[in-house]
Amino acid sequence: MSAVRVGIGGPVGSGKTRLIERLLPLLHARALRVAVITNDLVTKEDAERLQAGGLIDPELVVGVETGACPHTAIREDPSMNVAAAEQLEREHGPLDLVLVESGGDNLAATFSAELVDHWIYVIDVAAGDDVPRKRGLGIVQADLLVVNKTDLAPHVGADLDRMRADLAEARPGRPTLFTDLRDEPGAAAVFDHLLGAVLFDRAGA
């Protein structure tokens, strides 16, 4: 049985890597075998951060340097990421889950179904509470939208109720979660979503 692949996209600094750091202990507690692929434009910064963090076997983390706009490596030509996922499964399988983190990108970024089975888009309230109204395919089509850094809302004047209303209109029938991933419990709802939506037949789920 091949690993489930879940994409995590969103603008630079919204909390994609932090979300992975919060999810890893929850996944491991359910005895789920997980590997991570990170994408950066010309570095392996995010991969090195995860490898040094002690939350996952460093061999289960692969950094992909896209060398071009990051969204092209998750949508138009995902071959580098597909190859990385297949290599991880070949060398370290069987795996339950491969998380594919996009390099930070714009609101139009989406994942190819060739690469992932499900994808999360992460935005943060500090980038402005008008982001949901700007739509963009990342916000409209993501299987799960995560609005992160809710703890910063009072400091940046973000209206969370307005964001909830705008997102309900932009994403009818699709789930959205508001999180504060600086605190550990923030990722629990995201984890529960993944268990129900795509990890439904995996050991421990």
Added chain:
Amino acid sequence: MLLVREILGDRDEERFAGRMVEKLHVSSHDASKRRLRALTDGGTDVAVDLERGSYLRHGAVLADDGERIVVVERTPEETLIVRLSAGLERDELLAQAVRLGHAFGNQHVSLETVNGEIRIPITTSRDIAAATVRALGLEGAEIDFALVRLGLETPLAAPAHQH
């Protein structure tokens, strides 16, 4: 939870005649997903786990217990329909089609052509989608809006965008 690991066939096949039908509503966007969790219109909790590259075409039978089948039903989606003028010369027709594809490709919107119509799912708003067409000044082109079941048999054509 009803776990589906293969598409059994199409609802029109003789072997499924007389079965009760439960519909699993799937949008054109979600039809390319190999893993999916959703409720049918009868309330059955369906978990789809297909081979990578599978497509949830309209009418695909996902389960059969001898009395009842679970069938993929494409959800109608708000769609911009563009009809280019039938009176155009070949070169002008090609030019209009290419410009239209380029404009929506830049918005990363997939589309399909059926029976001479160009069908574009609305991912922004009617106003923005219509403005995209109007800005091209396509002589003789007509636009319309409708709820349409898109991507019935195959995925919508995705725009290429590499830089």
